[in-house]
Amino acid sequence: MIRKLLVANRGEIALRIFRTCRLSGIQTVAVYAEISDLHVAAADVAVEVDSFLDGAQIIAAAHRAGADAIHPGYGFLSENAAFARDVVTAGLIWIGPDPDAIEAMGDKIRAKKLVAGAGVPILEGGDSFPLLIKAAAGGGGRGMRVVTEPEALESALTAAEAEARSAFGDGTVFTEPYLPLARHVEVQVLGDASGRIWVVGDRDCSVQRRHQKIVEEAPAFGLSGETRAALHRHARNAAEAVRYQGAGTVEFLVDGERIFFLEMNTRLQVEHPVTEAVTGLDLVAWQIAIAEGRELGDAPPAPRGHAIEVRLYAEDPARDFAPQTGRVRAFHFETSDVRVDAGVAAGSEVGIRYDAMLAKIVAHGPDRAAAIRLLADALRRGVIHGLTTNLGLLRAILRDDDFVAGRVDTALLDRRLADWIGGDRDQAVRKAALAAAVGTAVRTAVSGSVQSRIPAAWRNVPSQDRVRTYRCGTAEYAVGYRSRGGRIESSWLPGVTVLAVRGERVVLDDHGVRESYRVTVVEGGADVDGPEGSFDLREVPVFTDPAANLAAGSLLASMPGLVVAVHVEAGQRVAAGDPIVVLEAMKMQQTLSAPAEGVVASLSVAVGRQVAAGDVLAVISHEESR
Known part of the structure; x- marks a missing residue:
């Protein structure tokens, strides 16, 4: 024991x-x-x-x-x-499993040969385009690149090898055919020392960014009985091929009725809670019990209902999912109807050393529609402030018609991303900005030591509105408001009026519908929580610092990170698209390239240096290239 x-x-x-x-x-x-x-x-x-x-x-x-x-x-x-x-x-x-099983499945090239011998179908080839480059020694999207044309193959191989070497200590990569319209379906297994294998159930993990899952569901929906049975049979054969012990997952691509083995993860997976939700099993408890010598029973419990999990990441979907760092000012998700596995709380510092995942939110319902509704409501009510996350993207996914209808594949996010990060959120942000402006104005007036009795929007030119400008993401909102008869008014947002401002609470009327917002004034802006979610609003200074003006051709760090490679020297001539600097953060690498032909007029980084988002890394002069 x-x-x-x-x-x-x-x-x-x-x-x-x-x-x-x-x-x-x-x-x-x-x-x-x-x-x-x-x-x-x-x-x-x-x-x-x-x-x-x-x-x-x-x-x-x-x-x-x-x-x-x-x-x-x-x-x-x-x-x-x-x-x-x-x-x-x-x-x-x-x-965990026997080290020999880990070794056998840890090398994807070896693993494919092993399971093929057990009758499990594999993807073969990888000589025609499009193709997928994969790291042999690891997963999680690291070392993976999609290549659509021969001209891009060499640079993609170099980048994939470098990322794989950094993440896993092994730069070996291989290629296989890329099936963009396939689904990613995986099967949970448990094995004991006697050789008994439980096939615990399956999960759909097709909604991915950068080949890393962000939405997972159990059971996998919409599969025919024949396909599900085949998946379970192939997973059992793969596990038996290495006499697997403990918890493991066998991953597949499902393309129509065709099934192809991807890999076997010889560990507990991030998405294990959805399987726990539908089976009632504690997979960690079973891992421990098996390690202590306990044997499995005749069969695992059958799944009940449907469960969906989303991964909350510190990243900016609008900027190619660039990792984000900072201090979490507020973090709260209601846990009465959903399960929240979080690694942060208010006050936590998020840096670049580790994976960008902050939390997992899981809902379980009697069917898929009920689970979606529960999870969507939990995300709508969820509060996180202090750094940019993918929370808005997750909300949009759960509202998407294709997702709700179950029309998913591994390329769905790439096709729908522009809609999911834009869409109908602008009006919600505008109302949050209005609440922030009037709430901040009243709060500032009340707490000020000078002229505290003067209305918050008082101006010596009464015909002009007071204006506060906020930035949310990449958009700016210049909110106009004024004081009339001791009341705050604003015509900035047609059809929306300010009903009350009391402490942190701002009440708006949107075409006859009352909405309540909580406005927390913070340094540099305001955190707003309202009926359509939470928003971080950064106040834009009225006067711009002249030092903020950047030289033409400045190459900026797109994310906080560590410089792991510098491909140029000062004075070197470069062509558009040439790699300049490689940054690494949260186990991912990003190559910053020359935006146009020119000469490297200055270079302000070196390997090993830590940079912040927005730092100038180099200046590419176009004039000197003539």
């Missing part, structure tokens, strides 16, 4: 495992590189390490804390066969 378990991970997955340990009476050990991480306080004891990738330090931490088992979570060392072997050699219990 396991008495004390160390989780070799952080964030929401460490917290998730700790919850099961508490229910099972198992003491917990956290490892951390930053003491402020939430999982540190949730554990019974904690040990500092330099890196979550340093297996020797983690094993030493387990011994120091008196742990007798290690759970790797997902990511980091969870699919590292050498680490698993070292854990066992150190006399500790490994919560």
Whole structure:
């Protein structure tokens, strides 16, 4: 029996495992590189390490804390066969499959050959376009590139190899045919030491960005009985081929009725909560039980109802999903009707060292339509302030007609992204901006030490409106308002009037419909929560700092990150599209290229330097290229 378990991970997955340990009476050990991480306080004891990738330090931490088992979570060392072997050699219990199974499935090239021998269909070829470049040693979208024409192949291979090497320590990549209209469907399995395999159910994970899932559902909807049975049969065959023990997932592409093996993840997956929701199983508890020697029963419970999970990321969908950093000022999702697995809270600092995922929100209903409605309502009421996230995108996905109807494939997001990040949100932002302007004006007047009795919108030229300009995303809103008879009025938004401003509460009337907004004045703007969601509004200064003017041809950092490569020198001539600098943040790499032909007039970065979004990295002079 396991008495004390160390989780070799952080964030929401460490917290998730700790919850099961508490229910099972198992003491917990956290490892951390930053003491402020939430999982540190949730554990019974904690040990500092330099890196979550340093297996020797983690094993030493387990011994120091008196742990007798290690759970790797997902990511980091969870699919590292050498680490698993070292854990066992150190006399500790490994919560996971046999290291040989990890090794066999960890190399995707080897894994495809192995499962093909067990009768599982695989994708073959990869010589014609479009094709997909994939990392042999890892997943999660790292090291993956879609190539549509031969001219782009060499640069895509170079970028994929570099990203794979950085993420997994192995730059080996391979190619396979790209099927953009296929669905991504996966099968959850559990195996015990006796060789019994449970096929626990399936999930659809087709809605993806950068080949990484953001929406997952169980069971996979709209499959024929024959296709579902084939998926389960192939998953069982793949698991039996390596005598699999513990929790694992076999992933497939489903193209009509055709099925192709993608990979096997020899660990717990991010999306495991949807399977737990429909089966009632605790997959972490089963991982621990199997590691202790418990055998599976005859069959797992049949799924009940439908569950959907969305991943909340610190990223900007309007800027190619660039990672975002900052301090979380507010974080709240109602948990009475949904499950929230979060790795942050108000006050948390989000940096560039780790994955951009902040939380997972999961809804379970009697059917798919009910689950969508519950989850959409939870996201609409959800509050997060302090950094840009994909929350608005997630809301839009759940409202989309194609998604609601189940017409999904792995390229759906790419086709619909422009609509999902634009769409009908402008009016909602405008009302939030109006609430921010009048709420801030009254709050400033009340708290001011001078002229505190003067109405908030008072001006010595009464015919002119007072104006506050806010930026939300890339759009700016110049809100006009004035004071008349002690009341705040605004004609800026036709049909919308200000009914009341009391403390942080602003009440608007939108064509006869009363709406209440909570306005929290923060440094540089306001956080607004209203009936259509939450918004971070940055106030635009009235006077522009002359120092903010940038030289023509300035190449700016599109995201905060670490400079991992510089491809040019000052004075070098470049062509449009030539790579200049490569940034890395949250396990993803981004290459910044020359926007036009020119000469590198100045270069202000070097490998190893950390940069902030908006920093000038280089200046490409067009005049000197003539």
